[in-house]
Amino acid sequence: MNSNTSNADTSNSETMTPWSRDQMAQRCAQDITDGSYVNLGIGMPEKVAQYVPKGREVIYHTENGLLGMGPEPTPEEYDPDLINAGKKAVTAVAGAAFFHHADSFSMIRGKHIDVCILGAMQVSKDGDLANWSTGAPDAIPAVGGAMDLVAGVKIIYIITQHTTKTGEPKIVDKCTYPLTGQAVVNRIYTDLAVIDVTNEGLALTELAPGVTFDYVQERTAAPLIDYTK
């Protein structure tokens, strides 16, 4: 760990190549082990499925009642009654199972799903997650299954840009947006780094090519521990 020795030149971005959205998804996919039951949030998390390494068999759960979700349908396969939680048309793989909503959330709440990958507005140093509401007075609040997923799934991975579009840190000391869950996040995949939420604090374990620990720390509103050695 050399977090305190190299604080020079952290804004030099010439040699930095932050991960693209596809690369973030690809990096996250490495951590999906063979035989996992996985629930993918809407948006970037959905990308992860296409990068799961060959040879690993992963079963996707969608909370609207399907275990064994397959890829987008061909026009011939299309059935408006076969959709995912994002209301997109999907398929069902051989060996799938359909069930009703109470059974589906029993799988979630009962800790039967291994991994859930979600986006984030903010993640705190303690693993608190805010990803459902800005809390703005005129916003239409909508939570869907996010609170159930973070409360029930064994491992919660977050995949997100490291900062907002305006450069504000998304990894913070304390979330200012309304929480989705307390102390629920296990690992964060950003365009800059991979960060674990540990009992000791936020442990940065990997950096995107050319990105330095200090560069990431400057864009993070909570202390990071350098685990890249």
Place this chain on the structure above:
Amino acid sequence: MNSNTSNADTSNSETMTPWSRDQMAQRCAQDITDGSYVNLGIGMPEKVAQYVPKGREVIYHTENGLLGMGPEPTPEEYDPDLINAGKKAVTAVAGAAFFHHADSFSMIRGKHIDVCILGAMQVSKDGDLANWSTGAPDAIPAVGGAMDLVAGVKIIYIITQHTTKTGEPKIVDKCTYPLTGQAVVNRIYTDLAVIDVTNEGLALTELAPGVTFDYVQERTAAPLIDYTK
């Protein structure tokens, strides 16, 4: 009502023909309306099914996971995996449905079953039922689904001999045996009479041929109201 005017000669049993077990079942069956969902306890309640008047379609629920229970199987139909709550081999009618135990008891607890017919050790004037345990110290307590049924089914009918084998009243002021449920019984069919549990008290509405109100009252440890007019 003449309950206080004719207390003479109540033990004259020459002209009395108490109902047989089959007649009790037959009388009870008159009150099962067309289209009812019915759960029958083990023993005498099971007899009721064979006396439901023609033209009424009744669907039998057995709490071990079948709606649409049919009669005993022929040797060819016999399947040890198709039994009722009394663990006797049964059949499934066309239009039946199988389900698991939690779903089955949701039907019961959720007040979806119309009628349940049970036996009794004691019924109190308030409709308390004792039918699962004598409370004897060396007895093996066994409750099965009885407490769920009385708590959840809309109408509880009791079919029982009016007194015990030793002549003790089974209809009592207060049950001395451990309760199955409080204020749950709606109507009692005995070999002597039909008695409703009402807010005003136990209302005797019918007598077996030749049986008098006073004869029944003498064998009942709670006040009866004569509704036979």
Place this chain on the structure above:
Amino acid sequence: MIDKKVSSPAAAVADIFDGATVMIGGFGEAGSPIELIHALIDQGAKNLTVINNNTGSGHVGLAALIENKQVGKMICSFPRTAGSMVFPELYRAGQIELELVPQGTLAERIRSGGAGIPAFYTPTSVGTPLAEGKESREFDGVTYVMERAIKADFALIKSTKADRYGNLIFNKTARNFAPIMAMAADITIVQTKSYVEIGDIDPETVMSPGIFINRIVEVTNPQQESKLVKEGVCYP
């Protein structure tokens, strides 16, 4: 004889009264009983409390029911979907109430309503604004919130097959809330693509047993919400 078939959507929803609580099946358009909802619009009952995961889309189905000012309150998990304009507008104008419930809690509250369970504890929403004002309690060192069951006067759901006992078969993810809403309503009304003979549905594969079902209307060619939305159809 048991025969739960009724002649038309209009007949099926005729007695839904002002102020009734109505569960409506469907997750987005999958499972949405659009013909029953349109019959309810024609019927005109007002000040309804509606339970659905969403708030409809475009100007048909649930969105049209809301737009027609028949809904006083929505209980749902996700009132903000692509193509959902009606609810947000009325909500911002303070003309419709919203009870926001996490999706799994919504499902479990409905299932509990049908199963005779008045309340239960769940880890979902602990530490969030949606747990505010709710009782919380520790079991084995973990904090849970208490949630109450939801019941309804009516449920409107859609199935693929139904027999005269009311045994139902759904198609794929159109099953979603239908079996549990069927349990939790006093009167459950089904629109089915096909009405089949008793015995045609294998007792092993029944998805919603007939005991939970009160009325069945055959709607052989149900409209598809997304298609109507794309065509810009407004109901009525």
Place this chain on the structure above:
Amino acid sequence: MIDKKVSSPAAAVADIFDGATVMIGGFGEAGSPIELIHALIDQGAKNLTVINNNTGSGHVGLAALIENKQVGKMICSFPRTAGSMVFPELYRAGQIELELVPQGTLAERIRSGGAGIPAFYTPTSVGTPLAEGKESREFDGVTYVMERAIKADFALIKSTKADRYGNLIFNKTARNFAPIMAMAADITIVQTKSYVEIGDIDPETVMSPGIFINRIVEVTNPQQESKLVKEGVCYP
């Protein structure tokens, strides 16, 4: 690749430890995983807490497990059945503990264990000795008792069909407790009459989705408890 098949009942139950909580499927003999139970007798784990609706019959299956002094405590609704001698004798001798639970409460406690619900309220047993010592509470003027979820280290269940993902099909009323026990145990072990190819089970008709299942043993010709009892068989 996911393949939950294991080679034998012995291999399937090898790690059941002394003091483990074990749910055993079946209502009477229907659904009783007799070969798995016999493997557990051979294996010898002691001081088990066993959850089953009954206590077995004759001297085979669950009754034999109890007779072999491997069960310290039974959680069940009906320990007294025709042909059930083993449990009553040990119970009267104070050699086995009993937690008597109404059948529907037992089912719901198991389902809750699998669904992440730590506790719920039920009207069942209010005012009876089985509510004694339990918290009670009024909702809308009606009294309910609070019941806690049950979870287990292992569940042993029996199915008709299974695929390598663990999707299960049961036969008729042999389904009973199996789907909910499968949810409530850390390790769910299935003996199945037939092990089928992925895709052979229609996704619409799966009775217990594979996510709840950990190990599958094929037992093509399972023994029938009532037949063994009639023949006076004693295991081992």
